[in-house]
Amino acid sequence: MNSSAKPYMNPYLAGVCLGLVLTASFLILGTGLGASSGIARIAAAIEGWFLPEHTANTTYFGAWGKHPLDYYLVYMFIGTIIGGLISAVGEKRLSFQLEKGKLCSSWKRIRFALIGGLLVGYASRLAQGCTSGQALTGGAVLLTGSLVFLICLFASGYATAYFVRRQWDD
Structure with a gap:
């Protein structure tokens, strides 16, 4: 870690913030948080670009239709990555190790x-x-x-x- 980086957030405060995000998710979206469905739908979209007919005919990916990216967890997953990147850069913690x-x-x-x-x-x-x-x-x-x-x-x-x-x- 960079010596000029700020200390990490208090874990109790971070837990409260996560609870508020979860509450907002229930109130705004009517559902909770998750990640794996977003990743799976991105994989379905990528496969669909190369093998559209095969993807549409599979039991797993085909059930999501022609637009698997039209799902809130895809955007939540992408937002998590972008938010983490912004946080790491802003707090001078971005390093590859x-x-x-x-x-x-x-x-x-x-x-x-x-x-x-x-x-x-x-x-x-x-x-x-x-x-x-x-x-x-x-x-x-x-x-x-x-x-x-x-x-x-x-x-x-x-x-x-x-x-x-x-x-x-x-």
Whole structure:
């Protein structure tokens, strides 16, 4: 991180702000937050540019019609990227780096990150939602399944950390 960068926002204040954004989403859009549907619809649009007939005839992408980008989560996803970029530039935190422990090679870290990202992306589409939608939106309306999911998510994260902790600095 750049030495002239400002300190990060207080996490409690950030949580309140996120709650306000979620509340605004419910009031304005009538629905909550999420990300994976936006990414999937962008993939459908890209595939549709190259293989329009194939895309239209697939069970998954074809159900979204000829205009898969006409969906609020596409714009929410794009806005999140643009907002994060503006924030990073404005706070002088924009840098390209690979975070890893001393004992983990760069290629191993990249390989694990790609495999993990593909698995999480596939699972989120299989479940018809991502962790942010499940945790934020489902948790906000106190859905039992979402609360159980959150407990399982954190428990599995701690359990997984046990097996990979040797790759990072002590």
